[in-house]
Amino acid sequence: MRERSVKNNYKADFPLLANSDLIYLDSAATSQKPQCVIDALTNYYQTQNANVHRALYGLGEAATAEYEQARKKVAGFINSEADEVIFTKGTTQGLNWIANGFAEQVLKPGDEILISIEEHHSNLVPWQIIAQKTGAKLVYVYLTADLNFDYADFEVKLNSKTKIVALHHMSNVLGNILDISKLAELTHNFGAYLVVDGAQAAAHTVLDMKKFDCDFYAFSGHKMFGPMGIGVLFGKRELLAKMQPVEYGGEMINEVSEQSADFKAAPLKFEAGTQNVAGAIGLGVAIDYLKQVGITNIEKVDLDLSKYAKNKLEEIDGITIYGHNHGIISFNLDGVHPHDVASFLDADDLCLRAGHHCAEPLMNYLKIPACLRASFSIYNDYSDVDALANSLKKIKEFFGK
Ligand SMILES: Cc1ncc(COP(=O)(O)O)c(C=O)c1O
Known part of the structure; x- marks a missing residue:
């Protein structure tokens, strides 16, 4: 199992995550389920x-x-x-x-x-x-x-x-x-x-x-x-x-x-x-x-992780960020289709949505066909964002961007 740099107290409540190496960054699509549910x-x-x-x-x-x-x-x-x-x-x-x-x-x-x-x-x-x-x-x-x-x-x-x-x-x-x-x-x-x-x-x-x-x-x-x-x-x-x-x-x-x-x-x-x-x-x-868990705690984790992710992704040249707020960050790696990026991220156990996010008029407004979205929940921590940033750096090198 992957070493975690930051201890997350909630992950243990979610069996799908507690027993795997998956880094789940797609809670906006659906959250994982705690054992009690x-x-x-x-x-x-x-x-x-x-x-x-x-x-x-x-x-x-x-x-x-x-x-x-x-x-x-x-x-x-x-x-x-x-x-x-x-x-x-x-x-x-x-x-x-x-x-x-x-x-x-x-x-x-x-x-x-x-x-x-x-x-x-x-x-x-x-x-x-x-x-x-x-x-x-x-x-x-x-x-x-x-x-x-x-x-x-x-x-x-x-x-x-x-x-x-x-x-x-x-x-x-x-x-x-x-x-x-x-x-x-x-x-x-x-x-x-x-x-x-x-x-x-x-x-x-x-x-x-x-x-x-x-x-x-x-x-x-x-x-x-x-x-x-x-x-x-x-x-x-x-x-x-x-x-x-x-x-x-x-x-x-x-x-x-x-x-x-x-x-x-x-x-x-x-x-x-x-x-x-x-x-x-x-x-x-x-x-x-x-x-x-407390909605206030959730709000704190959301804001903290989206801000941390913004700072981490901004360190990588060639990343365009569209929005970062309340546990969501949407971005693209310039010159690489987001679907390709998502497939490479998957190879590093990172689960991220890529596509138009059922918001095609917004994509047209932003003048992009699609983008990547990392979305966080209480079972995520800084180590998940670090893993995302490291994987994106590798992908960027691979595509020579
Ligand atoms: C903003 C927003 N509205 C509506 C929906 C549709 O939700 P559901 O598929 O659960 O009906 C979603 C799902 O992603 C959403 O993000």
Whole structure:
């Protein structure tokens, strides 16, 4: 096993990393899972498995109680009420549901949907489709010269035609975090709704729906130490009452007759069919773990490692850095395609994403086809960044750059 120069106390909690030499620098794609979350999934299937909200026997009632307990845990974590928390497959599903179940009712021809050039395709393509369906127009907020969200441009673009503002909380490429409370206030001044893509932010900063005052907020369990296939859509109670379900089926109804059906109230009206119960319980355990580590500690590690990485990479001639913030650094090695760099890094056990990061309009804006991204979590330390810098130096020599 590789000698580690810095002792990381959290790595031991993550079996995939604790028992290997892998240097995992792709937590923005998905975080590794701590043993407690893996155990919660196994335990559910070994001792608690039953369908929820249907069974009248003890095992089923206990599973329902655990599932609803997980919902309460999420509500506590994001400072909302439990009936404002809908379980989804992940951020993508949540954003599609808002676009199709809510925004489609609100938008008319000529209305505007304001998004930013930094959006992940999950918070962009659903809006393109809804704009095409309703005759609304997509309007973009661009970046400042130092590649930050341009609040001045936002204020210029926001107007009485704006009906939906859909923004990331934390960029998956540049790592910057937006001021959601301020954006909500500006948005509401024009009577528009603020939809937030929280996929990256959920494991990196405090989530407080009451303080943010956004109208909808979507995030994914798998990026915050939880299982894949579970996510959360928060919506303000009065808006969830207006929003239509996008899927229909079992357990979301009060009564069904031959020609029509009457739906339950939120959140159950959105949770049609058998749900990812083990996933929801696993997400609850991931939240316990996150709280135990402490978001403030995570923020400290994020900022520390992205700054350390910036300094290390800047020492290498021919590296262009695009963004470095909150546990993310995106860069290219001039003259070498990022896919080639990623393959060479892999040979040194370094796991890094290379590509357009599901943010093609941003890549076009930056005038690059793709880039590399190192993203950190609490199981990373300086030795991981040192290994990345050393490997990049070797690759640079190999390509004669
Ligand atoms: C900013 C952002 N939004 C949305 C998503 C989509 O998340 P998921 O694939 O979990 O639905 C991602 C995933 O990388 C993301 O980084």
